[in-house]
Amino acid sequence: MSGVKLTGVRKTYPNGAEAIRGVDMDIQSGEMIVFVGPSGCGKSTLLRMVAGLEGISDGEISIGDRVINKVSPSERDVAMVFQNYALYPHMTVRGNMSYGLKNRKMPKAEIDARVEEAAKMLKIDAYLDRQPNQLSGGQRQRVAMGRAIVREPQVFLFDEPLSNLDAKLRVQMRIEIKKLQRRMNVTSIYVTHDQTEAMTLADRLAVINEGRVEQMGAPMELYTNPRTLFVASFIGAPQINLIPVQFDGTHLVNGGLSLAGFADLPRDTDLVLGVRPDTLSVDAGGQFSVRVDLVEQHGGENLIYGGVTAAKDAEGEELEICLKADKEMLPSIDDSLTLGFDPATAFVFRKDTGERLK
Amino acid sequence: MKRVQFEHSPLPYLFIAPQIIIIVIFFLWPAGQAIYQSFLLEDAFGLSSKFVWFRNYKDTIFSDAWLQAAGFTIVFSTIVTVLSLGLALLLAVKANEVLQGARTYKTLLMWAYAIAPPVAGLMGNLMFNPLVGDMYKFMNAIGFDFDHKLDPWDASFVVILISVWKQVSVNFIFFLSGLQGIPNSVIEAATMDCKSSFRRFWTITFPLLAPTTFFLMVINITYAFFDTFGIIDTTTQGAPGGATNTLVFKVYQDGFRGADIGGSSAQSVVLMLMVLALTVIQFRFIEKKVHY
């Protein structure tokens, strides 16, 4: 197995769109990396550059010790699973899985052995002689996985492979992909914009924003120690509560809201306070008072949404925050709650640069 | 078993009536006439006729002129179909590599479809005119002793060239839209699975184009058999010595120029049967190989 190394990688499309603006990344052998980021941030572009489906405008990509900038996609020793599966509609499942091996002049006996083994592993051995249009979405997904597995590549590439599946199947396949990747120990890059997929699959997570890697690290590290406002707001579901504030020397202030427990912050600068919903709690001595708008019961826990009295958000509208509470906690609409939090667990960002100050 | 009976309203028949009437007047009626007349022998002045069973068939079909026309039609149709499909496919594949969504351009290309065969023929005729034709001069300039009025090969070359030229554009449009209908990701998956673009074309692209190719083949054979009439009529008119006579053109010549209604009817009935057989063969044997 080998790792993947990206050095100063850039991509400018012929129409002038700058999709990737300088990415450096060192992916270890056997590691599973997930690219997350909002739509249009360049996740797919970066993945497709590794695959060889997009040219590299600048910089260098290598797999193992081999620079692959000029190597054709079929010779890079990578296999890709596409979002819409991209199966060959005129071939059977077996044909789909063996096509890449045949073109590599592998002996027929070995092709058959690999196809059988992968098909068993993915539980599609009963459908080997069917055509893709005779399969369900989930089965097609497995065939697409199978087509990648039989190649036994150095690197697996996944571009939102689960987004066409229904919620239940998605969870199931997510677990299978993780197990498979563990077992085969193949270096993998996985693109998604699904929070949960990103958090659960990744050994390391790369949060991409406008063609740059905003932060890269273990999922929990990004959750507990985000370097920027963007990362903090992107990682974590439900989303972190963001409250525009200013520092007056002792307190963080927004309108009538005044929060103690902060020090060493710049004055007269627009700041953003980030408080995770699970670090808030109902506390009679707390600093927020909130009027309840909505209670969502998720079974094991309840999410309580409410407007902060005496504070406004950046647009001057009511400031909505979310609290994760026990399932017993069931306030009525328009109830008033007092919430507290430990300032040590909260983040403070500069509003203009997004840089984290605390 | 009890049959389910539905109450019919006459309205649907009313709706399809215009189409039915057109088919009857312009297709069934003349076809019936042709079959009927193919059994009649008229005197030279068209004043009387008598029933002669299959004599017209025997006389025309075993004549050298008919066999020559049949031979030419088969060779001509094969060459025109293969060339115009092959060329169009080649052009479409090349165009598809560079064309990404240039819709206006594609729409403009479709205009070639609007050129009627006689117009194409007239243009070709002008280009091969011994006095002013650029193509005529060009062919002679590069060393051919070119004269399509005298040489059967040259005459065949002219009608084939014009027929292919007229049809390539139509085929091109269909192939191009067929190619654009193949999902990008399938082609990309193939790129990762197979290095040789030649092999990729024959194992992925071509099979996925098969429905288009089959459709175009049927269209092109019909075109080469029938629609090229206009081209031949405006260029060689079967000359020299019937060397460029297709079966359809011969039907026309014998019937309208030669006034041999019986013989020409017999020929058209035979032609009808040939086309019928060809269509059955196409759908029976080739369509099976097409994956939709």
Ligand SMILES: Nc1ncnc2c1ncn2[C@@H]1O[C@H](COP(=O)(O)OP(=O)(O)OP(=O)(O)O)[C@@H](O)[C@H]1O
């Ligand atoms: N072929 C192309 N030509 C020009 N610009 C492109 C092309 N493909 C993508 N882009 C642009 O590059 C940027 C990144 O696109 P990319 O497909 O990588 O986004 P993404 O992160 O995968 O988004 P999504 O989550 O919606 O799939 C976008 O702004 C997009 O408009």
Ligand SMILES: [Mg+2]
């Ligand atoms: Mg994408």
